[in-house]
Amino acid sequence: MPYRVLILSPDAHDVGILRQALGNARDSPFILEDAATLADGLRRIQGGHIDAILVDLQLPDSQGLAGFDRLYAAARHTPILTLCGLDNEAHAVEAVQRGAQGWLPKGFFDNYLVPQSLRNIIERMKVERGLYVAQARAEITLNSIGDAVVSVDMLGRVDYLNVAAELVCGWSREDARGRPVAEVIDLVDADSGHTIISPADEILHTDQPATLSGNAILVSRQGRRVPIEDSAAPIHDWDRQLVGAVMVFRDISDTVALTAKMRHLAQHDFLTNLPNRALLNDRITQAIAISRRNNTAPALLFLDLDKFKHVNDSMGHAVGDRLLHAVSQRLVACVRTSDTVSRHGGDEFVILLANERRARDAAAAADKILLALSAPFVIDSHELHTSTSIGISTFPLDGTDAATLIKNADTAMYHAKDLGRNNYQFFRQDMNTRAVERQLIETSLRQALERGEFTLYYQPKIDLQTDCITGVEALLRWEHPEWGLVMPERFVSIAEECGLIVPIGRWVLSQACAQLVRWRDIGILDISVAVNISAVEFRHRDFFAHALAIFDATGVDPAQIQLELTESVLMHDVAASALLLGKFKAMGLQIAVDDFGTGYSSLSYLNEFPIDVLKIDQSFVKAIESGTGAGRNGAIVSAVIDMGKNLHQRVIAEGVEDVAQLAFLKDHKCNEGQGFLFSHPVNAAQMQAMLGNGWPG
Structure with a gap:
């Protein structure tokens, strides 16, 4: 079934490019209409049967976000993508915050991903129209069926308890229905004994998700005191009107000791x-x-x-x-x-x-x-x-x-x-010996790119069930004419401090993409290349634009690129990180969390970001065989593997060095392994031979 797309733009050139790009799309052709003014566009929208709208925010009769607001009010259930130049992406970002599904940068209209992305957005909106209210309830309650679940209406009266909630609270569903949530969920502070306001009541006033403090105690109907961990969220109807709230909580009595150990x-x-x-x-x-x-x-x-x-x-x-x-x-x-x-x-x-x-x-x-x-x-x-x-x-x-x-x-x-x-x-x-050495390294680094002294080594990642190479990690090395091969730990921190890590990082990404294309051209397919991204590089204002230019220049398939970032890099600015990762994810790139388990103790970010891969830090893998620490750290490794399975994320164990570690990882169904047991980092030619011949297992 064709999709009917309305293009609102006064720029005939832009309209022509979009018509050509979308008109050539296979499988699901588009029927394209266009209008040059907002007024004409609104009249056409009133006629119905529009599946998506592409709008330039600079129209003759409407400038900026005010025009978008009028358009969105008229077509709030139709996917809207803004057309913007690189100099006004800020407006495009704000339009997304006001309801747009995304934006298309001018100059990239003819990208082969545009038709695919547009089809996906249209189909997603169609599904959301029919399932919005049901999905909100099902996602929060049914997916947490092992935990206690309580939902309330707009008056704060209980309208649902699951079996787990009945057991914890001591109330049957029939007895609890219609009662104030504060009566059924009696919460007090563990230290002071003071009453805690129910998060469900709080949501009905703020319309924002809420959580309890770590000291919350639930007093059951029979007087039993149960420490709980809670999260609560609002329930909205299709028109985004608040219709109630749901609480999901669990008895954490058995996890208090584990929490203390993890804090240690x-x-x-x-x-x-x-x-x-x-x-x-x-x-x-x-x-x-x-x-x-x-x-x-x-x-x-x-x-x-x-x-x-x-x-x-x-x-x-x-x-x-x-x-x-x-x-x-x-x-x-x-x-x-x-x-x-x-x-x-x-x-x-x-x-x-x-x-x-x-x-x-x-x-x-x-x-x-x-x-x-x-x-x-x-x-x-x-x-x-x-x-x-x-x-x-x-x-x-x-x-x-x-x-x-x-x-x-x-x-x-x-x-x-x-x-x-x-x-x-x-x-x-x-x-000042070390200071002098640092200055010498910095001076040499400034010349290293121009002189072509950097090179990439590659270390394979092995599927632990099939023993096949699934991908490689690109690792930077510096071949200094006097010092020989210089490892990253000696110069990367200096490069970050003096700002050189940004051009070096661009070089690494460009070389990795180019190498991947060379391998593809000789028939080495289905291999991904992972590239480490430093904090300074990730936060640079032009990081996405430069990455996009590299992908276009090399012709690499973005789906074969994996960006590796540490937890601390992602958590520096959660909102900005989520936005940037979303843009990469829309292009098909994979996102991996490197050194997982060594950064932030909170795991909430796993749901904030579009993460594909968790890389277990090598310190935990190494500890699998280390005496009395084996059980403890083995438990951490197995917990991360289980977590990855539940979140539908692949788990890679770094630093695998001996067969005991490998056996443990295989027994616990870890997806992939990487380390000296399989191969040291090697140059591109050696890696190519390995990819061609296959890892011997």
Whole structure:
């Protein structure tokens, strides 16, 4: 059945391009009509039988959003897309907020996706017309049938309870129907005992979704007190009028202990159980605040184990991890309970001496640590010897905030290494070696793009059920003429700080797309390429426009591109992130959350964004085999896999290095794996050979 589309535009050229683009569409042809003024368009709309409207916001008798509002009032149930130039996308965005289904940028009318997108929008609107009210009720209640569900009418009277709600509240559906929701759902604050207003009542006044605080207690009809977790949402009719509210809640008595454990994990290192960077920063800030009142001088000790890499390389990561755990125990034994021992990452530790008054007190602690770590460690019958280099910074001489104190202690630690290791050094202002290196890297980075020193390596992703390669991740490498192959951890943060990450990121995306096209041209199909997007790049105002230009220039199929972003990048500005991801999603791109589980503890964003893939952080995968931590972190991995299944998202495990991890992931039906067990990152030629021959499994 053809679709009848009305084009409202005074620009004959634009109308002609749209007629050509839509007139050539196959399968579902369009019947096109056009009008040059809003008045003519409104008269045509009154005649009915219009399936979609494409409107230029600059009409002779209507300028901007006022005209859109009139058009929307006349055709509120007809899909409307605005036609806009790149210089007035702000109006297009606001039009979407007022009811438009989207917009078409001028200059892209002839894109092959335009007919497909228009058909999808029209069909979606047709479905929504018949199912709107039923879907609102079914989506909130039927999909949560395992939880307690209560709905109310506009007077706040209960009109529905499911079986789970009857059990929790102690009310039968017949007894509860028609009663005020506050009587059936009796809520109090766990700490104060004060009555909490029902979220359903709140929604009837605000017409906005609501949730309960984490301390909500439901008092049942029989007096039983049940801690609950709640969400509530308004119910609207087709005309967007509020007709009631629905509450979905569950008994969380059995999850309180798990929540406490997860909170602990968010602030502690999984391997050593020491405070992590986030908790350390909080404690440093607290120590500084207290020192101003108590006239103390907090000190930081930044430790790096000498020759730890040799242990990892010669005896394996499992032994290295056990050594780190043993070191952490000795460090804790060297300090007071008021001090903080933190694992900073890798083989680096930071110790906060919170209540010091003199510099020699920090020196005494450093001497004690050097002595403690000089004794051999016995691990799996191996006698291991290590030492440490320590840098010391003190407040306020060497910094007045956590970041500065850590940075200066780090600088002093490198100076201690330069002086022969196994010693400590206090920070001095002339210790600028790392600053000089940073400047050198920045200068070289500015020339690297022009000289063609960057290259991409690729690491395959393996379907764990079929053992086939499903895609690859593009990984940036810097082939410096003097330094050799430079890994990203040495230069990416500097590139972000000085703004070079944006042009470098464009180069990476362009090269990855071009390589994908080259593979397609020689018959390597059905392969996706994942590209990491940094925070600075994602937030750049022209990121979408430049990505679109790259896709057009290379001829790549956007459906074969996967953008990888971390949780923290997405959560920086939820609304802006959702809008931008929606635009990419409309083009067919896949969206992946990288390092999943290491960022925000709230999982609500999983429903805010169009996410296709969750990548389990390699720290959780690595911990599957790590002693007593295996059960705990294995549970986290399996929970993420189950979560992905329930949300219809693919789950990829990063950092798979041994067969025990692989067996665990396969047993729990993880979709894909990536890591050294399958392949190290390789250059494009090696990856091409692997794609051509297939991974041997």
